[in-house]
Amino acid sequence: MPVRVTLDVMLARRKLRARDVADQIGISETQLSLLRTGKVRGMRFGTLSKLCLILECAPGDLLEYDRDDADLKTSED
Amino acid sequence: MPKPRLPMAAVVTRIVALALGLALFFEQAGASQLLHLDGPDGILKTPDYWVSLIAPAFFLWALWAASNVFVRMDRGDAFGPAIVRGLREIGGGLILGSFAAVVVQPSLIFLIGNGFTEMRGVRFNLDVENLTLAIVGLVLSALARQGQTLQAKLDSFV
Numbered sequence: 001m002p003v004r005v006t007l008d009v010m011l012a013r014r015k016l017r018a019r020d021v022a023d024q025i026g027i028s029e030t031q032l033s034l035l036r037t038g039k040v041r042g043m044r045f046g047t048l049s050k051l052c053l054i055l056e057c058a059p060g061d062l063l064e065y066d067r068d069d070a071d072l073k074t075s076e077d
Numbered sequence: 078m079p080k081p082r083l084p085m086a087a088v089v090t091r092i093v094a095l096a097l098g099l100a101l102f103f104e105q106a107g108a109s110q111l112l113h114l115d116g117p118d119g120i121l122k123t124p125d126y127w128v129s130l131i132a133p134a135f136f137l138w139a140l141w142a143a144s145n146v147f148v149r150m151d152r153g154d155a156f157g158p159a160i161v162r163g164l165r166e167i168g169g170g171l172i173l174g175s176f177a178a179v180v181v182q183p184s185l186i187f188l189i190g191n192g193f194t195e196m197r198g199v200r201f202n203l204d205v206e207n208l209t210l211a212i213v214g215l216v217l218s219a220l221a222r223q224g225q226t227l228q229a230k231l232d233s234f235v
Contacts, residue, residue: 041230041233
């Protein structure tokens with residue numbers, strides 16, 4: 001998927017540990033790890049806003065998009 | 078540790094299942110026969126009686142499975158494997174019960190009636206009720222599968 005989660009970068013910038021962030025936003029460390037590695041189908045707005053609050057950033061700081069014209073042809077299932 | 082309270086829907090379903098089971102037993106056996114169940118001419122000795130219990134047994138199993146689903150829903154369980162298994166049990170019970178009522182019982186009663194001398198042909202008893210129950214069972218099983226897929230999709234969101 002061309003949308004990448006750049007949580008690792010933000011965690012490094014804020015010098016926070018993944019375990020602490022997972023504890024604060026109320027998800028498991030495994031889920032946060034899946035999120036960091038992009039192995040999830042999506043992120044809930046609730047999770048995104050909690051991450052933004054704790055990391056003091058905007059959604060755009062946590063997500064990046066690699067342009068791919070084929071995206072228009074992919075079906076949403 | 079206190080035992081978890083059963084939800085009203087589950088209690089009602091279980092009472093209905095037990096009442097229907099007892100009613101079936103009394104209806105089939107006859108109150109007067111109950112005193113000599115094991116007598117030489119007791120109705121419980123006849124194979125027809127046991128064959129006639131196949132379909133209701135599956136339907137009662139489906140009812141019991143429904144009560145278990147009510148319990149899990151009341152506990153707040155997500156649409157996980159336990160509820161899916163419960164729904165499949167209900168669907169399976171309805172399908173098997175209908176199949177037994179439509180095909181198995183008439184065929185077996187016919188075979189028993191002629192002493193297994195004429196083994197040809199399958200007997201049908203095409204009731205609207207049984208066919209409807211079979212379709213409902215199929216729909217339930219399909220819905221359970223669909224629900225499981227949706228839940229898996231939902232779980233893949235963090």
